[in-house]
Amino acid sequence: MNLLQGALRKPTTVLVAVLAIVFFSGLAIRNMKVDIFPVLGLPTVYVAQPYGGLSPEQMEGLVTSYYEYHFLYVTGVKFVESKSIQGATIIKIQFQEDTDMAQAMAEVVGYVNRSRAFMPPGTVPPFITRFDAGSVPVGQLVFTSDTRSLSEISDLALFRVRPMFSTLPGVSAPPPFGGNQKTVIIKVDPEKIKNYKLTPDEVVQAIAKANTITPAGNVRIGDETLLTPLNTQVENYKELERVPLTLGAGAAIYVRDIAQVQLGADVTTSYALVNGKRSVYIPVTKRATASTWEVVKRVKAALPEMQAAIPEDIKVTYEFDQSGYVINSLKNLLFEGGLGALLTGLMVLLFLGDRRSALIIVLTIPLALLTGVTLLFLAGQTINIMTLGGLALAVGILVDEGTVTIENIHRHQELGKSKSRAILDACKEIVWPKFLILLCILAVFVPSIFMSGVPRGMFLPLSLAVGFAMIASFFLSNTFVPVMASWLLKDKLSEPTEKFDTFRQRYLRTLDNLTVKSKMALSAYAIISISLMAWLATFIGTEIFPKTDAGQAVVRIKLPVGTRLERTEEVTKRMLALADSVSGNEVDITSAFVGTQPSSYPVNLIHLWTSGPHEAIIRINLQSGTSISIDDFKENLREAVKKNLSGVTISFEPGDLVDQVINLGSSNPVELAIQGRDFNQTRKIADQLLTKLNGIPYLRDAQIATPLDYPGVKIEIDRVKAGQLNLSVEDIGQSMVAATSSSRFTQPNYWLDKATGTAYQVQVEYPQFVMNSTDDIEGVPVSTDPPVYLRDVASWRMTSTPGEYDRLNQQRFLTLTANIHDQDLGTAVKAVNAAIASLGDLPKGVKIMVKGQADLLKETMTELQTGLLIAVVVIFLLLATNFQSFRLSLVTLSIVPAVIAGSFLLLLITGKTLNIQSYMGTIMAVGVAIANAILFITSAEQFRKAGNSKAYREGAFNRLRPIVMTSLAMIAGMIPMSLGLGEGGDQVAPLGIAVVGGLLFSLVSTLLFLPVIYHAVEGDRKFESASLDPDDETSKHYNA
Helix, strand or coil: CCHHHHHHHCHHHHHHHHHHHHHHHHHHHHHCCECCCCCCCCCEEEEEEECCCCCHHHHHHHHHHHHHHHHCCCCCEEEEEEEEECCEEEEEEEECCCCCHHHHHHHHHHHHHHHHCCCCCCCCCCEEEECCCCCCEEEEEEEECCCCCHHHHHHHHHHHHHHHHHCCCCEECCCCECCCCEEEEEEECHHHHHHCCCCHHHHHHHHHHHCCCCCCEEEEECCEEEEECCCCCCCCHHHHHHCECCCCCCCCCEHHHHEEEEEEECCCCEEEEECCEEEEEEEEEECCCCCHHHHHHHHHHHHHHHHHCCCCCCEEEEECCCHHHHHHHHHHHHHHHHHHHHHHHHHHHHHHCCHHHHHHHHHHHHHHHHHHHHHHHHCCCCECHHHHHHHHHHHHHHHHHHHHHHHHHHHHHHCCCCHHHHHHHHHHHHHHHHHHHHHHHHHCCCHHHHCCHHHHHHHHHHHHHHHHHHHHHHHHHHCHHHHHHHHHCCCCCCCCCHHHHHHHHHHHHHHHHHHHCHHHHHHHHHHHHHHHHHHHHHHCCECCCCCCCCCEEEEEEECCCCCCHHHHHHHHHHHHHHHHHHCCCCEEEEEEEEECCCCCCCCHHHHCCCCCCCEEEEEEEECCCCCCCHHHHHHHHHHHHHHHCCCCEEEEECCCHHHHHHCCCCCCCEEEEEECCCHHHHHHHHHHHHHHHHCCCCEEEEEECCCCCEEEEEEEECHHHHHHCCCCHHHHHHHHHHHHCCHHHCCCCEEEECCCCEEEEEEEECCCCCCCCHHHHHCCEEEECCEEEHHHHEEEEEEEECCCEEEECCEEEEEEEEEECCCCHHHHHHHHHHHHHCCCCCCCCCEEEECCCHHHHHHHHHHHHHHHHHHHHHHHHHHHHHHCCHHHHHHHHCCHHHHHHHHHHHHHHCCCCECHHHHHHHHHHHHHHHHHHHHHHHHHHHHHHCCCCCHHHHHHHHHHHHHHHHHHHHHHHHHHHHHCCCCCHHHHHHHHHHHHHHHHHHHHHHHHHHHHHHHHHHCCCCCCCCCCCCCCCCCCCCCC
16 A cells, blocks of 8 residues: 555554644744854864064964964864964864864863963963854843943943843853953052152062962961951051052052052053943843844743843943844845745646635645754754745745645546546556656755855755755655545636637647747757857856845954053044934844953954954944935945044944855955065065056955054163163063053052952053153152163154954964945956956966955855756756656756746846855756756656657657646745845845746746657657566567
8 A cells, every 4th residue: 555545545654743743843943043154164263362562573473483383283174273463363274174172172171281381481371262153142241330430331241141141042242342350459659759769660569569368377266266367458448548669667658559459440541431431331142053032032031030130320221132123134034935826826726726726726735844944953954034935935846746636636637537536547647757856956955965165054954944844745745635635626627728728729830830940940949058158157246145235244444553441442433423323213122342451351352353453343233214324325425434544444344144154254355465584575566456456446345454563662771781771671570560451460569458358450551541651651660779660761663563363273464354335246256356366477486366255155155056957967967867768868958948048038137146046046947947947858758758749849749747737836936036126135045036036947948948848859759668677568578
């Protein structure tokens, strides 16, 4: 008993299966994660290493180089990239996709420990964290107060809110942005310290000896063991004012005589602005495998608890919520899928003229989709734009199985059979062609198994979604459809419509005319379809993923290198005003980060990188439903900056969730790395290349991203003089650190706040704004006996050095970046490569690497083109197996060039590009077109076996209605998606457009040219079985 007969004999079992599908799919949907994209892999580990005060050159040579050398020993490493600035370095280690990351992390930690053995004393352990491509910010927790200082807000956010926040599943919780670490500051008065004949280092040492950590012992008195803590640490930080700076007899000098002791914050290196006002925020970053929707939902649910943990005069809010965009995009896709299903049902109703038949077909759609969702859940997939896009795409294809079945039942009823006999015979007749169609459509997705990287991450979930739904549809068409047909269809059909009969007769006359002129018709078809396909393939633009307008922008501002933090903040505020102006006052909310991350929070470098106080990054959200597009907003802002902010360069970076994921950590689509042995030579080539990039009309924001000329005062100690004055270089250096930076980098010291159980650093420093001239530097005392000042043992000169050193696999490089306006990525990359080639032969040792999105684009296009070829080859082999004829396989595949040309042509007409989505649509269209071709070839072969000389005509007559009906039904189902309406619609529109274009050309080629090709190849040939079995009656070797 086969599946069909089993269903007809036990219909209740089919109903039970349907109820099970509904029940288990509900459980699956409830437990599936929701996100914008599937998990993309590309495992990446970041190492963030601070070393307060070291210059970029020192960080590179004394710290970064040791890490890089050792990390290249780690198993599975793809590349090691580093950035070194003053006081910090960040190292990015990217691994091959199949790397065992548990082992890799263990190796990284091991090599970190080994590397630190070679580093300067006092090197603290770095932050090591996994941060893959999907680890992107999904919002910000913003803290605002009109009464409290930034350091107070930051301290409360760090110790009260962050512990709640970081324990939420799927959340990566860095320290706050915009505040600074709370510390006890001893602000030394430069004039008073001179008058008392002290040096900054003497103050530091006195504090270190008077406020020291001593372990508490025990004494055993009677029956008790008592603690014996000493007050070697001050209990109230104000007690530090009473610390004597001179010991022994004579007049005592205390800290209060030369300094003020305050509870404040570390040296300010950055500000955070929310809507132009100084604030503190914590970026909400999801982990790569976490669900955006779940993360945001948990954070919002925890907001009342977070608010209760801090004083009432500090307000905490959740801003820049990315989950709304995710949910709206997915809701829109669901709506398009539902509307597509409705249009599909109406199209079936139009052709069959039977509401009951249309109802049966429409009912199979949700059942197949729900089965697909359940299987996706079991396969570990999430609800995202690719799986939902696959299910929406499947809506049109799912109709194919059910429609062909119902149409064949109608045809058998029209032959005068009873309803039950017609159902059984019709389903038996087409079970093998339907199975072959299923295999061919599944074959389209075989390439996803062989892909790698981002193409695999995107294509595989869509493939699984369509594949699972198609398999479910096949089983439903052989179980649910015949059972429902037995219950719902009438015993006798109404008379067929005359309109379709008239159309059929006109079609046959057209086919007869083409057959008469077959040579000319086929030659024209071959030349036009192949040449059009080839031309469009080279002419149409290419991208990784469709562009989207989420109304969000991120812009990086750069002032002249070394500009003070306060000046950068002023320009940032002016920039915010310009943004509001050019948008027509339609900015919803902004946040900005000005300056560099404090050395206390090196992990923040992973979340947001800036190279100095001259940089700021602004995030801008436009109001929902704004009248200006994000591209126009960017262009207008560029013009406004040119007119109003001289000396300021800007560069737009990925703003919305889609761009951030697709850029895979790159800040710009065009990114060039110039490596060379000689830094000056490399810079010269970079300048030449920048000039050429500026000549490309559609490139914007072209610049050398590496800060090269950081101004400085080079202090050169005369070691001979220092020795004669009984001074060491270390003595001089210690005093200079306290005078120009902070003693926390040379002498750690702590005060314990017993009320909160938190320890804070104690640091000696000159007030930040007092040291404002070279005379002040010269006057720093470095010895007291005899009094010696810096000018006595050192000279100075103004200099400039690179403010950042970038390295790739231990080799220095300079970075050039640019954005693209109103042009596709593929064309831009070609122009950039042409600009590089125009430089001629590069000096020995110099290499220019195209980074950014170029590598990913090349990988994606190669994988997709190979995928299309693999799909065609697999289908060819399947067809050859079924028909036992390579000739018939080639005949069936003859429509493929026309289908691809149709997809590309409609993409070009609608202004879309070739990208992951449109390629998937094209591949899908090929699969559906082959399915229609199989319907015709199978029918024609049956007539040829019967000896009918007009087999091609009879086959076309027999399969006209199902081919037209299924094609138009799928086109109708894809129209809502192809229109790209609603939020996120522009991401999936190319998929629908490619399918519609391919099916339109497929309809014409399958109905008009495929029968003619079939007739030209097989028309006069008598059917001969390929069987070699002498017991097979159809074999020419029978009874041999």
